[in-house]
Amino acid sequence: MDPRTPTRRDVVVEELHGHRVEDPYRWLEADDACDEWLADQERRLAEEAGGWTGRPVFRSLLRSFADAGGAAGHVASPPVVRGGRRFSLRGGAGREHPVLVVADAGRDERVVVDPVALDASGRTTLDLWRPSWSGRLLAYQVSSRGSEDPVLDVVDVADGRRVCPPVRPGRATAVAWLPGDAGFYYVTCPAAGDRQVRLRLLGSGEDVVVFTTDARQLSVFTSPDGRRLVVSSAPGTQCGNRVHLADLTTTTARAPGFRLVHDGTATGVQALVKFGPHGLLYGITTDQASGGAICLVDPDHPATAAWTPLITPGEGGVLSGCAALVEPGAGDVGSVRFLVSSVRRGVARLSLHDGAGRLLTEVDAPGADHGTIMKLTAPPGEADEAWFTYTDFVTPPTVHRFSLRDRRCHLDAPAADPPRHDRPRAVVRQVSYASQDGTEVPLFLICPADRGPGPHPTLLTAYGGFGATAAPAYSPTILAWVASGGVYAIAGVRGGGELGPAWHAAGRGVNKPNAFADYAAAARWLVAGGVTTPDRLAVKGASHSGLMVATGITRDHGLYAAAVCSGAPTDMVRYPRLGIGQWWLTEFGDPRDPAHLDVLLGYSPYHRVRPGTRYPAVLMITARTDPRVGAAHTRKFTAALQHATTSGKPVVLRCEDGVGHGPRAASRWIDVEADALAFCATHTGLDPGA
Missing domain, CATH: 3.40.50.1820 (Alpha/Beta hydrolase fold, catalytic domain)
Incomplete structure (x- = not known):
């Protein structure tokens, strides 16, 4: 010894x-x-x-290998499209942290948040970010020296001007914007006590508590049209959750009238409400579907017991993402298409379905036999294209764009530096x-x-x-x-x-x-x-x-x-x-x-x-x-x-x-x-x- x-x-x-x-x-x-x-x-x-x-x-x-595309080096994230702006993360050879960039319509990318510019020591990280629905404002969170106690700031994207006092939510928090850049919801995480969803109304100087729970997992979402507010809570990670839904046209942003539409805490069932074009509500649930199911949600009867199953990934498959799109030139809810990503035994799969869930075509996915498709996302509104990231054991993460016009995937992000x-x-x-x-x-x-x-x-x-x-x-x-x-x-x-x-x-x-x-x-x-x-x-x-x-x-x-x-x-x-x-x-x-x-x-x-x-x-x-x-x-x-x-x-x-x-x-x-x-x-x- x-x-x-x-x-x-x-x-x-x-x-x-x-x-x-x-x-x-x-x-x-x-x-x-x-x-x-x-x-x-x-x-x-x-x-x-x-x-x-x-x-x-x-x-x-x-x-x-990191410079060529590793988690600590080159990064290219799918764009988040808001208004006429596209927000993305970008990395590069020799860069200590990815930077957040924005591209205005017809213009080159420019940096909005650079962690190293905030802290030359490299000990500050960009944890989360979310632009407003208009793209005019940006909420972002940074933490320093591994504290995991971030500062949430809101800035004007055009000039970087801070538009409200910073927030200390306790941990990195979801942010859900109101329409018209009027304010945003966020989640607090105190060291002890209940977690809360709060509303910050810009210009009012006050934060309003709209939801309180002792659950450890808490998230908040709003629909692009500003009509609906969703709060999901759960006692732990990847276990049954509760979903509350509010209609902000019949109540108010300050006092939303929540309805409990799902409670899977006793059964371990998870559910998530998502928003599509033309006011479409759809959900994803593990109820009687081990790999998940995409369901149609009736806004007048939104409880999960009334959800209509549309798409499942098949035996042995697990859903990994879904984006609701609209056929180009069409203008009604019947033109909605679901682009679905799933995985079966490590093999990534993309499929296109109509609004009733019927399979239209299998989409050729990029990459090798064993790969991963993640972060599948589409712009709000009547979008006819979606973006996702693909990677496998030897392929750096690359961003691809799917277009409804030709039913094909196209490489979208710039190539990484060669190793x-x-x-x-x-x-x-x-x-x-x-x-x-x-x-x-x-x-x-x-x-x-x-x-x-x-x-x-x-x-x-x-x-x-x-x-x-x-x-x-x-x-x-x-x-x-x-x-x-x-x-x-x-x-x-x-x-x-x-x-x-x-x-x-x-x-x-x-x-x-x-x-x-x-x-x-x-x-x-x-x-x-x-x-x-x-x-x-x-x-x-x-x-x-x-x-x-x-x-x-x-x-x-x-x-x-x-x-x-x-x-x-x-x-x-x-x-x-x-x-x-x-x-x-x-x-x-x-x-x-x-x-x-x-x-x-x-x-x-x-x-x-x-x-x-x-x-x-x-x-x-x-x-x-x-x-x-x-x-x-x-x-x-x-x-x-x-x-x-x-x-x-x-x-x-x-x-x-x-x-x-x-x-x-x-x-x-x-x-x-x-x-x-x-x-x-x-x-x-x-x-x-x-």
Whole structure:
């Protein structure tokens, strides 16, 4: 054992529902009490990182691939069309953050919001933005140093002049504009207490509360004609919600008369009301449709029980987007067309339907067999074209425009800068494997095209939570690993959204252990199939994906050679007290409930660390202060592993100041990813220089 290994001092022991729960590193929860400990961790890291010889190679590869279209580099978003203006995000080679640009009719793009112009240090991010229906005003939100406590500003797009005092909503908030630029609705998120929808009337100097709830998820929308207001609330992410609808022509913007049109909180059913041309109301729901259904909504009888199903994605399919368009030259509701995106086993699909839901044609989608279509959107009013983003594992995100005139998709956004390094020739395969209970789980393998027979250094990852889908997407991290000769594996374990809401439910709450069983089964499948061996297999993840890693190495430590765990919840007994963990009770369960606590203690990584165990090499990563997860999770788990491991392999912590849980400047992102890949390469035998 390293003589500097932290001792288990001031061990806190609690009796919780019949369990004796030890917490030897409770003292590391205090941000202001661990400076000396963090300084020692920084020295450990510096000593260990000197042996990561692959860092310069990975840094160069990541920069090149990011400049060509990665999340930290080149960005081109579908345009948001308001009035005669088109708003988009734009990135570029060497740029630290994307900028928000606007193009007036017949004019070149110009920058409206540049985070680096606001903060030259690169520690300010543009979180959300929404132009008014006229396009004259813009509401945008920025946060600094990872705080996730943004400032909401409203400016005149023409001259950048601030038009009202800024708002501090507590977290990034939805913004829904009234017509005529009269004001906007936004959501407050106080540290404690109820959430609210408030109306800010420009020029009035007051904010009016129009809706209050104790639900953790809250969003607000208005129709382009200003007639309708929709509020959606839910106790958690990707679980059943409530939808309230108000007609602002019969009530007022200050006192909307809400009607409850959907309540799926008891059944887990989700619903969403959307607006189309000619006053069309339509909805998307998971009621009796595991992959979602598009339905017609009668404005006079808007309750979901009266919705008329029009379109479903078919067996095994999951809806991913819908845009309502109008045939060119037509002028009635019968000319409405629905452009629908869906996905089935990682294959993106576009289809065009008439207003009654009948299939008119399958639309040729861009890209490879396994890809992702996202952010499908159309301008308000009688639009005959829509935009979306396409990406896959080797294709940077590109914006495409669909036109009703020729029923075809056209590349719309300017091409990204070419990478300095050739993108690797990669073979992408989707397979399935059996989990311990026999459930078939999908898995993507991204391999070098010229690889010989295995075993190979392999990186395994999975998200497995909150109904989020690990969809095919361009990743500089994946390409850098594959370009260096490694295999990258992505498991679509239960708890994610790969197969719809039922797949999420099968790995949520008391079912959460299914996700970890699927993860371990993926590792065993890779080994049994000769893809890799335990001494060449690394696992990597951040946030909930990091929980998968932490659980994996405490559950099956002999399966892995190395692990990188970033910003993850690891103390599943105290997680509601750290960061915003109290928001996640529907995902993980409530430790105050004896049945839930039994499950949580069964997998909680911090509580499953056992002294005398030969743990793999571990790189823990956290921000100095993480307002979302809570940096204490990472600190406590690091200390526990350092005290317990007898493998002789390093357990080190990388802690960074001035950032948070979410996005960071491109150069900072490249630095942390290069460290993570170099660490994995060092301990799996991958030589990126070769």
